[in-house]
Amino acid sequence: MREPVREHLQSLASDGDGFVLDPDDRRAIEQERHHYEQPQAACIEALKIVQRRHGWVPDGAIVAIAETLGIGPAAVEGVATFYSLIFRQPVGRHVILVCDSSACFLTGYDTLRQALARELGLDLGETSADGRFTLLPVCCLGACDGAPALMIDDDTYGPVAPEDLAELLEAYP
């Protein structure tokens, strides 16, 4: 095993950030196990359960989920780092997913992204200093007849013109 990987897994196992899995979350994760033949299958949903409460998945949660499901922390971490909607570092209170696929690209994605950058002072992958917004790219949102499209938290918008942004963002304090 490469040294940085070993160190990383050891730091996870040491549970240094004092993370405690909420009892409701633990129950929800245990409930999820019943949907599948093996507990590992519940691990993506478990990560999402933790993320719903904390906004992201801290190191300690990886260990806590692994213990709850009876699998190794490396298996959970491998999954957590694979999927783009699992956040292994803190994000803003609201996550903006900007669709950058072909239909949006052909109908004003670049202009929209630049307007977002101006409005928020953020580039893709960044979080605002006040912790309000994180801006991320996303695969085709399946809203191509409303392109260009974006999501803010659970809400999908499109077509979004640069001049709509100020009012749109106001709804997410």
Add this chain to the structure above:
Amino acid sequence: MTATRYRSRLHQAAPERRLETHPLTWWLHDDGRRVDLDDYVAKDGYGVVRQVLGREAPDDVTETLKAANIRGRGGGGFSAGVKWSLTLKGEGMPRGYLVCNADEMEPGTFKDRLLLEQVPHLLLEGMILGGYANASCYGYIFLRGEYVAAARALDQAIEEARAAGWLGRDIAGSGYDFDIALHTGAGRYICGEETALINSLEGQRANPRAKPPFPGQSGAWGKPTVVNNVETLCNVPAALRFGADWYQGLSGERSGDGGTKLYGVSGRVRRPGLWELPMGTPAGELLDRAGGLRDGRALKAWLPGGGSTGFLLQEHLDLALDFDTLGEAGSRLGTGLLTLVAEDQSLVALVRNLEEFFARESCGWCTPCRDGLPWAAELLRSLERGEGQPGDIERLEALAADQGPGKTFCAHAPGAAMPLASAIHYFRDEFERGIAGASEEVG
């Protein structure tokens, strides 16, 4: 602000839609609200479950479907009936799973969203029938995490169906037990590849698996597993209600493939959207329905069914949009949702956008994909800036050839190669203008 909230909708109003001609969308309300259990049953929804379960042998159901030749609407085009006939089942075989692929993420594709949000019971009915034919013990809907409204609609529909006895034990007195769980994903395009989807369902990294064994032999947790797309499964109830001949007849003279297709158009057109039309409808008719390109622009090129299909030209607009015809034209039907490119839009930039997408979404397992795609994207960025070097276009062609079928585990890299190779084929001069100094030489 409500004006910009996205809502999935069909461009055909209720009077245009009949069960015999629009088996997928006949059910929909014009205002886009979900067709709930009462609405669905009022139109004899779940009637096919009652007609088939316990009355027709599972193998006969599969035979009907095989004859109907419903080709995979996720883009693969493989006959659902043939897939079902290859599922291991019978004495001594463990009962496996029926999985609905609702991981719609193909660039330019927005069709399954409509069915999921607005007529979820049609999908559930198709899944129950598929489960019965394949002797599956349980069903999963693998839904992309971003489809929040669809998740809500499916949760409600599953609860309604369970309460009414359409899911659970002894469905409609048939002795067949089947239930369905909704599994929501956490991003990554590769989850739509059926073996990657199975790994993801098992809670693992979504790397595709080597085939064989095919999922029908050994899929989720080593059990026989059938993976079908949303639209494919939504075709099943009507095909079994009216039979294979009727299904074949839906497309009339337009195509050797039967049924209807949820076609769509996006890009800079006046009226982007979705229509349910006979399989084999020509692209030109869709372009007309979409009102043509905005600002009276001419058409430069089009993708017939997502980012992993090959570009076609104005001269191909008369071709039937079906699997074989577009295959013969050097492209693929894919998902059947057209992306149109106007004359003033850069093909080099669009292909750069597509290859950046495929590079980002590669799972990283196979070298031609993991290393080849970022390389291609880099070369395209330099061509876009007008800083390409002599030999770059040939390098791109070589990279595309290295990503062809058989070089990697799954179809991700071959899919990425298709728009790249076809764009160079048809628009080589545009790529050549990206070589440093090219414009001076011409000027």
